[in-house]
Amino acid sequence: MPKKIVKGQELSQPARASARVLKRLYVREIPDEEKPAEALKWLDYYRKDRRSLVMAMESCVKCGVCANECHAYLGTKDPNNIPAGRADLMRKVYKRYFTVQGRLFGNLVGAEDITMDTLEKWFSYYYQCTECRRCGHVCPFGIDTCEVTMAGREILWGIGMIPDLQGAASAAVYERGNQGNMTKQALIETHDFLSDEIEEERGFRMEFPVDKPNSDILYVPSSADYLLNPETLKGACQFFEYVGANWTISSHMTEAGNFGLLTEQHSVQRELVERLWRTVAELGIKKIVFGECGHGWRAWKMYTPTLTDYAIAGSGYDYHNRVPIVHIHDEVAAYVKMGKLKLNPRDNRLAPVGKSITLHDPCNYCRACNLIQNLRVNLYASVPEVREMTPNGEKNFCCGGGSAVLYDDPEMYELRGKFSLKKVEQIKATGADILCAPCSICKAQFYGVLKEYHHLDIPIQGLIDFVGAALVFKGHRQI
Amino acid sequence: MAMINIGGKQVEVDEDGFIQDPEIWDEELAKGIAPLEEVNELTEDHWKVVRYIREYYLRTGVAPMIRMLCKNSGFTLKQIYELFPTGPAKGACKIAGLPKPTGCV
Numbered sequence A: 001m002p003k004k005i006v007k008g009q010e011l012s013q014p015a016r017a018s019a020r021v022l023k024r025l026y027v028r029e030i031p032d033e034e035k036p037a038e039a040l041k042w043l044d045y046y047r048k049d050r051r052s053l054v055m056a057m058e059s060c061v062k063c064g065v066c067a068n069e070c071h072a073y074l075g076t077k078d079p080n081n082i083p084a085g086r087a088d089l090m091r092k093v094y095k096r097y098f099t100v101q102g103r104l105f106g107n108l109v110g111a112e113d114i115t116m117d118t119l120e121k122w123f124s125y126y127y128q129c130t131e132c133r134r135c136g137h138v139c140p141f142g143i144d145t146c147e148v149t150m151a152g153r154e155i156l157w158g159i160g161m162i163p164d165l166q167g168a169a170s171a172a173v174y175e176r177g178n179q180g181n182m183t184k185q186a187l188i189e190t191h192d193f194l195s196d197e198i199e200e201e202r203g204f205r206m207e208f209p210v211d212k213p214n215s216d217i218l219y220v221p222s223s224a225d226y227l228l229n230p231e232t233l234k235g236a237c238q239f240f241e242y243v244g245a246n247w248t249i250s251s252h253m254t255e256a257g258n259f260g261l262l263t264e265q266h267s268v269q270r271e272l273v274e275r276l277w278r279t280v281a282e283l284g285i286k287k288i289v290f291g292e293c294g295h296g297w298r299a300w301k302m303y304t305p306t307l308t309d310y311a312i313a314g315s316g317y318d319y320h321n322r323v324p325i326v327h328i329h330d331e332v333a334a335y336v337k338m339g340k341l342k343l344n345p346r347d348n349r350l351a352p353v354g355k356s357i358t359l360h361d362p363c364n365y366c367r368a369c370n371l372i373q374n375l376r377v378n379l380y381a382s383v384p385e386v387r388e389m390t391p392n393g394e395k396n397f398c399c400g401g402g403s404a405v406l407y408d409d410p411e412m413y414e415l416r417g418k419f420s421l422k423k424v425e426q427i428k429a430t431g432a433d434i435l436c437a438p439c440s441i442c443k444a445q446f447y448g449v450l451k452e453y454h455h456l457d458i459p460i461q462g463l464i465d466f467v468g469a470a471l472v473f474k475g476h477r478q479i
Numbered sequence B: 001m002a003m004i005n006i007g008g009k010q011v012e013v014d015e016d017g018f019i020q021d022p023e024i025w026d027e028e029l030a031k032g033i034a035p036l037e038e039v040n041e042l043t044e045d046h047w048k049v050v051r052y053i054r055e056y057y058l059r060t061g062v063a064p065m066i067r068m069l070c071k072n073s074g075f076t077l078k079q080i081y082e083l084f085p086t087g088p089a090k091g092a093c094k095i096a097g098l099p100k101p102t103g104c105v
């Protein structure tokens, strides 16, 4: 995307979705002259709908605490990337139209009219926030700038300003039920290939069932695993085989992620929720287990109950009360704690003795979903040596690719590199040999920037990968 | 969205140069795209990779898993990068006329 110049300032922006993609998303692009007024209508809508947004708009005292906590600001030193600065881009407009002082005194009190320039800035800076919520964790008022970013992106979506990456992935969700455009045939061929690998490694075969009726467990992997993360799929398969689960993967709903949470909750996020419940009904599922995806887990764990209304699930609208939704690492940890999984950390194909592993805590797991302890239960049981990063857990730094700012056009790629400076510093300080990143976006970000941008050549694995490889089988099914 | 001239044909491509209509792909077009991906000449080794990707795409509607691509075409990832300096997903898939991979990739 060529740089946009707004009032003498250069703006980096992701490539925009084409008319063709907008059509697949059922989005009408509003002509530029009408965009500001339309955006204002949406802002009015979201402020009435979301108290978290109003709180962010009204209570910041500019104490500055958040500045040095945001990896995007630390990496770029761009004041608009200070969380409070990022929120200010919207706050000025909010002040101008929705507060008495702003309406009366305008720019004297820092209020600003909404124009096309404002929206271009939003399109730049709301896509330079990775929605990691580290700012929300430290703000003394609990202001979560991620909520501002979400609203900003949704408003832009409503007027047709959508990045090609998020747009194309969401179109794939409507058409194929996952962000990676996977088809049933692709799942089957990939599974066959992975079953062959497991057979070579273990001496016996394990299958990945697809759309199997009367399954107890629906496993929902991240669609990106089918392109980039073979060991993550194999790890999950070996775990289910070990515990003797009656499980299946669905070709109708093959997505642990949900970009909808990050960019458009009204239709994209709902589409996958609807697909989930339809699959549960069709296959008679009793429990849903989600694979490795940070933001996705937040979307499924925290938002599914409220999104499961009658319009989505019909007569099964109380599904969310009857069919538990769990994360694969909570599931595995429960077995580990009961002593029911035999894991040998000293015989792990992916983490040989002598190698140390460091864990990158995906932000959404640890600042939104309470997975910090269980990730460690599983990791420590599966690998020979762990070296923790500092800070970690709920204080971790983002990988720099969060909310799928995985753009590869040169300026945005450069920013991805800068956003990950803090993380790379942390990884290097551990001196570990292998990086464990149990989230698809984190993996994609690390595959993309570690070697090429930071010249750090280190293997990257998911966490269930290590669990699968450390399982001690004596033949099929152990429990 | 832009129209570019590839080997004498006007072709519609996206921001990243992926052709928009996978149906119009043929070997001539592949030869035209190759230099844009830092591949000066498509050798037999290149064709092995490109044909595998193309056939997989026609069967399944999507690009193959990188590891599967390596094993089934008989090259290591390093060799694939030597053949296609811009990488398997961006270089080889583009030459094979696939749409840009989507999602967390």
Ligand code: SF4
Residues within 6 Å of the ligand: A059, A060, A061, A062, A063, A064, A065, A066, A067, A083, A084, A138, A139, A140, A141, A142, A143
């Ligand atoms: S920490 Fe909270 S109150 Fe302080 S500047 Fe940041 S957002 Fe505003």
Ligand code: SF4
Residues within 6 Å of the ligand: A069, A070, A071, A072, A073, A081, A082, A083, A086, A128, A129, A130, A131, A132, A133, A134, A135, A136, A145, A146, A149
């Ligand atoms: S959510 Fe993360 S990236 Fe966004 S402003 Fe807060 S700290 Fe920065």
Ligand code: SF4
Residues within 6 Å of the ligand: A130, A131, A132, A294, A295, A361, A362, A363, A364, A365, A397, A398, A399, A400, A401, A402, A403, A404, A439, A441, A442
């Ligand atoms: S991509 Fe990973 S590290 Fe980054 S925000 Fe998401 S969960 Fe956090």
